[in-house]
Amino acid sequence: MTARTIDPPRTTTRHTRARLTGTGWPAKIGFIAAILALWELAVRLGQPGSVPSPSEVAPALADVISDGRLVGPVLQTLTAWALGLLLATAIGVAAGLVLGVSPVAERLTRFTVDFLRTIPSLALVPLAVLLYGSGTGSTLLLVVSAATWPILLQTAHGVHAVDPVASETCRSYRVRLHHRILFLVLPGAAAYLATGVRIAAAVSLLLSLSAELIIPAPGIGQEIAVTQLGGDLPAMYAWIFVAGVLGVLINALFSRLERALLRWHPAHRQEAR
Template sequence: MTGARVLRGVAGAAGLVAVGELLIRFVMSDDVIFPAPSTILYEAALLLVDTEFLTGLGTTLTNWALGLLIAIGIAVPLGVLLGALPPVERAIRPVLEFMRPIPSVAIIPLAILLIPVDGLMKVSVIVYACMWPILINTLYGMHDVDPQAKESLRSFGFGPLAVLVRVSLPSAAPFVATGVRIAAGIALILAVSAELIAGGTAGVGVFVLQAGSGNRMDLMMAATFWAGMFGVFANLALLAGERRLFHWHRMRTGAQQS
């Protein structure tokens, strides 16, 4: 089933590339300057041996990974704490609901003013953006814990900490994993966006800016292509990890196996 889905996805992507190639070469006006997909893919292949691009990609991915890990380290314990203490959650929830919808990209100019260190500023923006999906999913996971399982453990004399470790955390873990997977995509968007807005010495966003200043739209799209491909690979890897580690959760919820 999984192999068939992959083949359908590859066929769909190939069809989209073919349609785009035909439209750009034979339908679009000559006044519209946009590289054909074949040109973008060719330049993307060349970028794999471009030292400047690879250095920038390494910088972007380092900020991505660091920001995501810090967000996990903050949001998961906070979500577990709030989920285990309903009165505290009810008191703090209005603040969370007020801050959560604020577009993370909108805080980049403020972060530039408040945090003078370039790398720290970009990581901080990523952390802020990634905290929300992880925190909210952790809270949902804590709310989804079977109350009968907790009561059964308490009836055998286990204390609150033992109930948390033995029942609540394992039950909430699939929700946390989903939050991390969602946050991974958000982290990549913010990593590149921060570079596009704040600039810097290296990064995929910086490379795109430099290519744009040289009127190299093909390079801009090729770098964007690799950013998107990394997002796809990261999502697939995290999704495979979820299915492997939490297959019991998919069976319990009746999720379709694929």
């Protein structure tokens, strides 16, 4: 009788690794401070007036916050982002399930999907303005046209990655299709779907800001365009900073939601060890 070896548990957590490698919050804050210091030094040593320094952007950002001008554009951008992401998720999940479950549908639509997803969403700006003007509808059209594809493709790949033994077992026992999708396909493809939604969330924000900047539609992008045309460069960089912070917060939120909701998934259990 041979002895059975058991691997020792991996007790090193992500936070422990961060401390060992020096990538915790103090290191991150120090790196950001170094970047700001280099930026300030480069502006002071370079041509004044071409790019504002952090010491000029900070008061402009404080004015935007204190004057109450921050809330309206942020809410407008978030509204377009959230509505576009919801529509893209509904369309992408439904279409991805169909393409993943049906090999015939995937073969018939492969060329069409590959063709449509390569069209730049900003190329649809004239069509969006023609249909919806400079309102939120134009932003939604651009957001949905770009954010649907990551969700659709990830959902289809997730369906293909479902355990084939479990799929054959369901077919052998003649489990109804909607039960198979609900209790086998969706849980099996959940990790792929979550990744697609997280990518689509970032894409949705980028397209929302781009639409507001180009069309221009109401939101942070419009404020960037207006301050740039008015020559108020510190205020323009302040709004760019707001857009960057918003993107970081959205990415962090979706990453935490993914880890919390998919704690049961093997991929996330391995990451947590």
